[in-house]
Amino acid sequence: MRISVIGCGYLGAVHAAAMAELGHDVVGVDIDAAKVSMLAAGKAPFFEPRLPEVLASALASGRLTFSTDLAAVHGASIHFVAVGTPQSKDSYAADLTYVDAAIEGLLPFLSEGDLVVGKSTVPVGTAERLSAVLAQSGTGASLAWNPEFLREGFAVKDTVEPDRLVYGVGDAADVAKLDEVYAQALAAGTPRIVTDYATAELVKVAANAFLATKISFINAMAEIAEVTGADVTALADAIGHDARIGRRFLNAGVGFGGGCLPKDIRAFTARAEELGRGESVAFLKEVDAINMRRRDRVAExxxxxxxxxxxxxxxxxxxxxxxxxxxDVRDSPALDVAVKLKGLGADVVVTDPEGLDNARTRHPQLLYTQMTEEALRHADLAVLVTEWPEYVELDPVHVAEIVRGRHIIDARNVLDPAAWKAAGWDYTGLGRA
Structure with missing residues (x-):
């Protein structure tokens, strides 16, 4: 099929490359000329495993192109809108400026039978409003909402081999068009849920709200464990054997972050209040509060x-x-902890395999190094805040030889306490005796 993808950020770039890899002819459009230039040259503007390879393959095939000119979408029959919906500057609500601009920009290039497909995470009711805009435009194009469920670090796989497909449609005829887009996934047995606009919009935010709640629940248990001497990891293992609960996302620690969960649960709360049902999701404010408290706890x-x-x-x-x-350092607990410690007067040295450039742009006052041993050398305290494999696999005996103080805070509860204590370390986990 001939497809356009409007917005080439994290979601859009991955979607465009993956769709081309599946055999579709795809043009990605973004107003950021530097980003478009990088993508057109086969360079991913952010780190995502497998994306460089898929991007290079799709470009080499001739099925993938990028442009800053919306006119490049001419000839496409399916138009995916994958622009950002950041948190508003003055409230918890989602900022729909980019979504509205994308729809308005597409109107001159739409033809009878075209399908505009929303991928962006939006407040419930947005698709109904945008469908009316298309209907009033006289273009003959229709709208569907097809939420994404990408996990950073696995985004390519989640696009090519999704665990489910959700179609929110206003016209049953549009189901066949989306089926053609996702023919390979459907042939592989991917479940498909066809529903209305509102349900499709709620699927993504409800999923994120549930995951955030599960994480904050176990972190609330960690707060209790810390004052009772209980071990929250053993607690999670025990309750996780209950099939109704499950063990995944029951890892206590410094909490969640990123560009989705925090802003999505806040936008969900704001939208519920607009609908007069704020009490229905009022618990999400406490979910958010627990999450933010864990960052303070690590600093304490x-x-x-x-x-x-x-x-x-x-x-x-x-x-x-x-x-x-x-x-991705957006709303990162790790970066937040580093800034808090710097504010307390510590000489903070941050290391990370991939995120230093983005972190340095946001907080240039911190010291950064790519070398783990350089960060640890003569350190009085080590704080593991992001569970990169190279940190989880550190040898406590070797590290003990290069630091000044054998104190470590395991803010993700991923280290072996016995091994670190045996090497002479003062080990502190979150919610662990």
Missing amino acids: LAVQALDGAVLGKKVAVLGVTFKPHSD
């Missing part, structure tokens, strides 16, 4: 580990991205 534990004498002490912060296998 750092102060305790240094016996209250933080000023001038070298603190090695291991990891700055919100999760491993990504360079």
Whole structure:
């Protein structure tokens, strides 16, 4: 099929490259000339495993092109809108400026039978409003909402081999068009849910709200464990054997971050209040509050580990991205912890395999190094905040030889406490005895 993708950020670039790799002819459009130039040259503007290879293959095939000119979408029959919906500057609500601009920009190039497909995460009710815009435009194009469920670090796989496909449609005829787009995934047995606009919009935010709630629940249990002497990891293992609960996303630690979960649950809360049903999701405010408290808790534990004498002490912060296998530092707990410790007077040195450039742009006051050992050398305290494999696999005996103080805070509960203690370390986990 001939497809256009409007917006070539994290979601759009991955979607465009993956669709071309599946055999479609794709043009990606973005107003950022530098980003478009990089993508056209086969360079991913962010770190995502497998994307460079898929991007290079799709470009070499001739099925993928990029442009800054919306007119390049002419001839495409399916138009995916994959622009950002950031949190508004003055409220928790989602900023739909880019979504509205994308739809308006597409109107002159739409033809009878074209399908505009929303991928962006939007407040419920947005698709109904945009469908009316298309209907009033006289273009003959229709709208569907097809939410994304990408996990950073696995985005290519999640696009090519999704665990489910959700179509929110206003016209049953549009189902066949989307089936053609996703023919390979459907042939492989991917479940497909066809529903209305509102349900499709709610699927993504409801999923994120549930995951955020599960993470904050176990972190709330960690807060109780810390004052009772219980071990939250053993607790999670025990309740995780209950099939109704499950073990995944029950890892206590410094909490969630990134460009989706925090802003999506806040936007969901704001939209529910607009609908007069704020009480229905009022618990999400506490979910958010618990999550933010865990960052403060890590800073408190750092102060305790240094016996209250933080000023001038070298603190090695291991990891700055919100999760491993990504360079994304948006709302990153790791970066937040580093900034808090710097504000307390510590000499903070941050290391990360992929996220240093993005972190340096946001917080140039911190010291950064690509070398893990350089960050750890003569450190008074080490804080593991992002569970990159190279940090999880550190040898406590070797590290003990290069630091000044054998104090480590495991803010993800991923290290072996016994091994670190045996090597002479003062080990502190979150919610662990």
